[in-house]
Amino acid sequence: TNLIASALWFYGYNELSTMTLKKTGAVTQSVANTAKRVIVIVGVALVLGESLDPMKLLGCAIGIGGVFLYSIIDTLVAMKK
Numbered sequence: 001t002n003l004i005a006s007a008l009w010f011y012g013y014n015e016l017s018t019m020t021l022k023k024t025g026a027v028t029q030s031v032a033n034t035a036k037r038v039i040v041i042v043g044v045a046l047v048l049g050e051s052l053d054p055m056k057l058l059g060c061a062i063g064i065g066g067v068f069l070y071s072i073i074d075t076l077v078a079m080k081k
Contacts, residue, residue: 038063
């Protein structure tokens, strides 16, 4: 039953991903996926009580910073058009 549940969740994830891609774009999907990974890493560390050592925090900061910079640059480019 665990295998079936995992398969159904993965199918739902792919369906949602495809619907999101159709409504937004490939770059937006990629940025959202990157942000999701950072959120999952930090969330799991908090739930499991793991320490976030400086190297882990640096990696999360780079991920979040990259997403933030992309959104700023994307907004500036859209304003110039």
